[in-house]
Amino acid sequence: MVDDFDLPYPQYRCPTCGKDLPLNEARMTVTCAEHQAPDSVAFAVRTARAGDRHDIEEICDRALGETEVDVFDRTFDVLAGENLIADADGKLAGLLSLAIDRGELVVVLLSVYPEYQGQGVGAALLRSAVEFARERGLPGIRVAVSNDDIPLLYFYQRHGFVIYDLAVGVLADRAGASVAGFSGIPSRDEIHLRRPVAAD
Numbered sequence: 001m002v003d004d005f006d007l008p009y010p011q012y013r014c015p016t017c018g019k020d021l022p023l024n025e026a027r028m029t030v031t032c033a034e035h036q037a038p039d040s041v042a043f044a045v046r047t048a049r050a051g052d053r054h055d056i057e058e059i060c061d062r063a064l065g066e067t068e069v070d071v072f073d074r075t076f077d078v079l080a081g082e083n084l085i086a087d088a089d090g091k092l093a094g095l096l097s098l099a100i101d102r103g104e105l106v107v108v109l110l111s112v113y114p115e116y117q118g119q120g121v122g123a124a125l126l127r128s129a130v131e132f133a134r135e136r137g138l139p140g141i142r143v144a145v146s147n148d149d150i151p152l153l154y155f156y157q158r159h160g161f162v163i164y165d166l167a168v169g170v171l172a173d174r175a176g177a178s179v180a181g182f183s184g185i186p187s188r189d190e191i192h193l194r195r196p197v198a199a200d
């Protein structure tokens, strides 16, 4: 049995018609490097401040429905984490929430609002996370991605992460059933990826 993912907010935006897309409506397209949209958004990455709390709660709500994230057999609270924000003219465009776990940096949540996607916001947030780890002498960055989340699997592997482990069925077990995720693909497994901080 596959339950519907019932978050009411769009997760992606169609680059052709601009329609906002809930996860199950999103589809993948393969394209050449020349036909990608040019970066047009001006933004800066900075560390979150106390005044960002409401905006952080909102992006968590839209991406997950809550601020607590279960990954790597632990529950991480985004509000208690090290949070990096992509700030586009005073608006939160994207959030990267980090925690230190077993001597390495863990990406707890990476989420970019649909209207800012595909313009380098995610890549800039990740570069700042690598810098964050390097400054603290942490040797690696780990992330857990659900099996259906093809855009995130693409994104992390493009940025030097490699798969090192697979927690088969853990998401379905936790939810009590498989939930329809990206493009309606059942969300079942947690894929663990890692990259060394010294990779670039």
Ligand SMILES: CC(C)(COP(=O)(O)OP(=O)(O)OC[C@H]1O[C@@H](n2cnc3c(N)ncnc32)[C@H](O)[C@@H]1OP(=O)(O)O)[C@@H](O)C(=O)NCCC(=O)NCCS
Pocket: 009, 010, 011, 012, 013, 014, 015, 036, 037, 059, 062, 063, 110, 111, 112, 113, 114, 116, 117, 118, 119, 120, 121, 122, 123, 124, 151, 152, 155, 158
């Ligand atoms: C995966 C994710 C983090 C990437 O963030 P991003 O800011 O779009 O990342 P970037 O622009 O740095 O890179 C995205 C890659 O996909 C490509 N891309 C092209 N069009 C795109 C589009 N419309 N949307 C996303 N990515 C696109 C980019 O060109 C880039 O590929 P490349 O590195 O091979 O050039 C982002 O899509 C995301 O947050 N996904 C989860 C959805 C979510 O949480 N939604 C809730 C928001 S409230």
